[in-house]
Amino acid sequence: MPIRPNDHILHKAAWLYYTHGLRQDEVARQLDISRASVAMYLRRARESGIVTISTSTQLFADDVLARELEDATGLKSVWIVPEDRHAMDPTAEMPVVAAAVFLELINKGDRIGVAWGRTVYHLADVMPYADLKGVTVMQLCGNLGAPYNYRPDQCTTEIARRLNAEGINIYAPLVLSSEQLADELRGEPVIRDQLTAISDCQLVLYSVGGCESDSHLVRCGALAAEEMQALADAGAGGVIAGQVIDKDGQWMDCAHNRRCISANLDTIRAIPKRMMVVEEDSKFEPLVAAIKGGFASHLVVTTTMARRLLARWSTG
Amino acid sequence: MPIRPNDHILHKAAWLYYTHGLRQDEVARQLDISRASVAMYLRRARESGIVTISTSTQLFADDVLARELEDATGLKSVWIVPEDRHAMDPTAEMPVVAAAVFLELINKGDRIGVAWGRTVYHLADVMPYADLKGVTVMQLCGNLGAPYNYRPDQCTTEIARRLNAEGINIYAPLVLSSEQLADELRGEPVIRDQLTAISDCQLVLYSVGGCESDSHLVRCGALAAEEMQALADAGAGGVIAGQVIDKDGQWMDCAHNRRCISANLDTIRAIPKRMMVVEEDSKFEPLVAAIKGGFASHLVVTTTMARRLLARWSTG
DNA sequence: GTGATGGTTTGACTTTTGTCAGTGCGCGTG
DNA sequence: CACGCGCACTGACAAAAGTCAAACCATCAC
Numbered sequence: 001m002p003i004r005p006n007d008h009i010l011h012k013a014a015w016l017y018y019t020h021g022l023r024q025d026e027v028a029r030q031l032d033i034s035r036a037s038v039a040m041y042l043r044r045a046r047e048s049g050i051v052t053i054s055t056s057t058q059l060f061a062d063d064v065l066a067r068e069l070e071d072a073t074g075l076k077s078v079w080i081v082p083e084d085r086h087a088m089d090p091t092a093e094m095p096v097v098a099a100a101v102f103l104e105l106i107n108k109g110d111r112i113g114v115a116w117g118r119t120v121y122h123l124a125d126v127m128p129y130a131d132l133k134g135v136t137v138m139q140l141c142g143n144l145g146a147p148y149n150y151r152p153d154q155c156t157t158e159i160a161r162r163l164n165a166e167g168i169n170i171y172a173p174l175v176l177s178s179e180q181l182a183d184e185l186r187g188e189p190v191i192r193d194q195l196t197a198i199s200d201c202q203l204v205l206y207s208v209g210g211c212e213s214d215s216h217l218v219r220c221g222a223l224a225a226e227e228m229q230a231l232a233d234a235g236a237g238g239v240i241a242g243q244v245i246d247k248d249g250q251w252m253d254c255a256h257n258r259r260c261i262s263a264n265l266d267t268i269r270a271i272p273k274r275m276m277v278v279e280e281d282s283k284f285e286p287l288v289a290a291i292k293g294g295f296a297s298h299l300v301v302t303t304t305m306a307r308r309l310l311a312r313w314s315t316g
Numbered sequence: 317m318p319i320r321p322n323d324h325i326l327h328k329a330a331w332l333y334y335t336h337g338l339r340q341d342e343v344a345r346q347l348d349i350s351r352a353s354v355a356m357y358l359r360r361a362r363e364s365g366i367v368t369i370s371t372s373t374q375l376f377a378d379d380v381l382a383r384e385l386e387d388a389t390g391l392k393s394v395w396i397v398p399e400d401r402h403a404m405d406p407t408a409e410m411p412v413v414a415a416a417v418f419l420e421l422i423n424k425g426d427r428i429g430v431a432w433g434r435t436v437y438h439l440a441d442v443m444p445y446a447d448l449k450g451v452t453v454m455q456l457c458g459n460l461g462a463p464y465n466y467r468p469d470q471c472t473t474e475i476a477r478r479l480n481a482e483g484i485n486i487y488a489p490l491v492l493s494s495e496q497l498a499d500e501l502r503g504e505p506v507i508r509d510q511l512t513a514i515s516d517c518q519l520v521l522y523s524v525g526g527c528e529s530d531s532h533l534v535r536c537g538a539l540a541a542e543e544m545q546a547l548a549d550a551g552a553g554g555v556i557a558g559q560v561i562d563k564d565g566q567w568m569d570c571a572h573n574r575r576c577i578s579a580n581l582d583t584i585r586a587i588p589k590r591m592m593v594v595e596e597d598s599k600f601e602p603l604v605a606a607i608k609g610g611f612a613s614h615l616v617v618t619t620t621m622a623r624r625l626l627a628r629w630s631t632g
Numbered sequence: 633g634t635g636a637t638g639g640t641t642t643g644a645c646t647t648t649t650g651t652c653a654g655t656g657c658g659c660g661t662g
Numbered sequence: 663c664a665c666g667c668g669c670a671c672t673g674a675c676a677a678a679a680g681t682c683a684a685a686c687c688a689t690c691a692c
Contacts, residue, residue, distance in 0.1 A: 341678080341679095355679065
C-alpha cells in the first residue's frame with residue numbers, strides 16, 4: 001500500500017480521534033466529512049500502521065517458571081504461553097504472543113533477520129500492522145520451490161509489509177544439487193553481499209526444525225528422507241535456518257549443509273537478540289540443541305515445554 | 317502506581333480485547349466478570365501503559381517547509397505545527413505534537429535528560445501513558461524553590477511516571493548564592509555522579525528561554541531583573557537548562573552561570589538526539605542562538621517560527 | 633460488634649461506533 | 663455525448679462501548 005496524497009486526511013482523522021480523543025462525529029465535523037467516512041478512515045489508519053495499538057506482553061513473561069528457566073539456562077528472556085486456558089486455543093495463541101514479543105524487541109532503525117517455517121509463517125500471519133520505516137527485514141536463507149506457501153521469501157515479505165519496513169530477499173535456492181554450485185553461488189556478489197549483511201542484524205527470528213524423516217526439510221523436498229535418517233543416526237539434533245546442527249548445537253559438516261545457501265551459524269550466534277519460537281512440544285530435543293548451540297537469547301514456548309526444559313537443565 | 321498482584325486480570329482483559337479483538341462482553345464471559353468491569357479494566361490498562369495507542373507524527377513532519385528548514389539549517393528532523401487550523405488551538409496543539417514526537421524518539425533502554433520550563437511542563441501534562449520499563453528519565457539541572465509548579469523535578473517526575481520509567485532527580489538548587497558553594501556542591505559525589513551520568517543520555521528534551529527582564533529565569537527568582545538586563549546587554553542570546561548562552565550559542569562566562577548546578581553544555585551537545593520544542597514565537601532570537609550553538613537536532617515549532625527561521629538561514 | 637471507609641462490581645441506561653446497501657460523481661471509453 | 667465503471671461518500675440501523683448510581687465487600691477503628 002504505497003502512500004497516496006490523500007493519506008493526509010487519514011492521518012488527520014487518526015490524530016484527532018486517537019491523540020486528541022475527539023469523538024468520531026467531532027472529527028467528521030472538523031474535517032467536513034460524514035461520520036461513516038471517519039470510521040472508515042480510522043480502520044484504514046489502523047490497518048496501515050498510522051495508528052498502532054499494542055499490548056504489553058508482560059502477562060506471559062510474568063511467570064515464576066519463566067524466571068526459573070532464565071536462571072537455569074542463561075536465556076535473557078522467556079515468555080510462556082499457558083495451555084490450560086479453557087477458552088483460548090494454545091496453538092493459536094502462541095504465534096500471537098510471539099508476534100507481540102517480536103514487535104517489542106524491535107528498535108527503530110534495526111535490521112532484522114527472518115528464517116522460515118510453519119511457525120514463522122503463522123507469526124507473520126497474525127503480525128499487527130506498524131509504522132516501522134527505517135527497519136529492514138531480511139531473509140536469512142535461500143528459497144524453496146513452489147509446494148509450500150510458507151516459503152522464506154513469503155515470511156520476510158509479509159512481515160516487512162505489515163511493519164511498513166523494507167524487505168530484502170535472497171534470490172537463491174536454499175539447497176543446490178551440488179556443493180560446487182553452492183560454493184559458486186555463495187561467491188556471487190549479489191548473494192555474498194546479502195549473506196554478509198546478516199552480520200549487521202540486531203535481531204533474528206526463527207524456530208527450530210526437527211530431524212525426523214517426516215520433518216519440514218524433508219517434506220518440502222530439500223532433503224531426502226533417507227538422507228535425513230542418516231543425519232539423525234550421525235547425531236543430528238535439529239535444523240536452524242535450513243542447516244542441520246548436532247545435539248550440541250554445532251554445525252554439522254555434511255553434504256546437505258555444504259549445499260545450503262544460508263546465513264553462517266556463527267554470524268547468527270553473534271546477533272545480539274536471537275528470538276526463538278517453538279510451537280510443537282515434539283520439538284523438545286531440537287530446541288535443547290538450539291539452546292546449547294547459543295541460538296536463542298529470547299524464547300517463546302508453552303508451559304509444558306518450559307517445564308521439560310527446566311527439568312533437563314536442573315538434572316544437568 | 318506500583319504493580320499490584322491483581323494487575324494480572326487487567327493484563328488479561330487488555331490482551332483479549334486489544335490483541336485478540338474480542339468484544340467486551342466476550343472478554344467478560346471469559347474472565348467471568350461483568351462487562352462494566354471489563355470496560356473499567358480497559359480504561360485502566362490504557363492509563364497505566366499496559367496498552368499503548370500511538371499515532372504517527374508523520375502528519376507534522378510531512379511538510380515542504382519542514383524539509384526546507386532541515387536542508388537550510390542542517391537539523392535532523394523538523395515537525396511543524398500549523399496555526400491556521402480553524403478549530404484546534406495551536407498553543408494547545410504544540411505540546412501534544414511534541415509529546416508524540418518525544419515518544420517516537422525514545423528507544424528501549426534509553427537514558428533521557430529533561431530540562432524544565434513552561435513548555436516542558438505542558439508537554440509532560442499531555443504525555444500519553446506508556447510502558448517503558450528500563451528507560452531512565454533524568455533531570456538536567458538543579459531545582460527551584462516553591463513558586464512554580466513546573467519545576468525541574470516536577471517535569472522529570474511526571475514524565476517518568478507517565479512512561480513507567482525510572483526518574484532520577486538532582487537534589488540541589490539550580491542557582492546558589494555563591495560561586496564557591498556551587499563549586500563545592502558540584503564536587504559532592506552524589507551531585508557529581510548525576511551530572512556525569514548525563515553524558516550517557518541518548519536523548520534530551522528542552523525548550524529555550526529568553527533573556528528579557530521578565531523572562532522565566534527572572535520570574536522564578538533565579539536571577540535578578542537587573543542582572544538579566546546586564547547579561548542581555550553583554551550579548552546574552554538565550555537560556556538552556558538554566559544557563560545563559562550568547563547569540564552564537566556559546567556558554568557565557570558570567571556570575572550566574574558559574575553559580576548554576578546544571579548539565580555541562582558540551583555534554584548536552586554531545587547527546588545524539590537533542591529535541592527542542594518552542595511554543596512562543598517571541599522566542600525567535602533565543603532559538604536561533606540555540607540552533608547555532610548545536611543544541612537542537614530535532615525541532616518542533618509553529619509554521620510562523622519555521623518561516624522566520626528559514627528566512628534567517630537563507631539570508632545567511 | 634458496629635459502623636465508617638475506600639475500593640470493586642454490577643445492572644440499567646445512554647452514547648458512540650461499526651456496517652452496509654445505496655447514492656452521487658468524476659473519468660475514461662465506445 | 664451517453665454509458666458504464668470504480669471509487670468515495672452518506673443515511674439509517676444494529677451492535678458495542680461508556681457511564682453512573684447503587685450494591686457489595688473486605689478492612690480497620692472504636
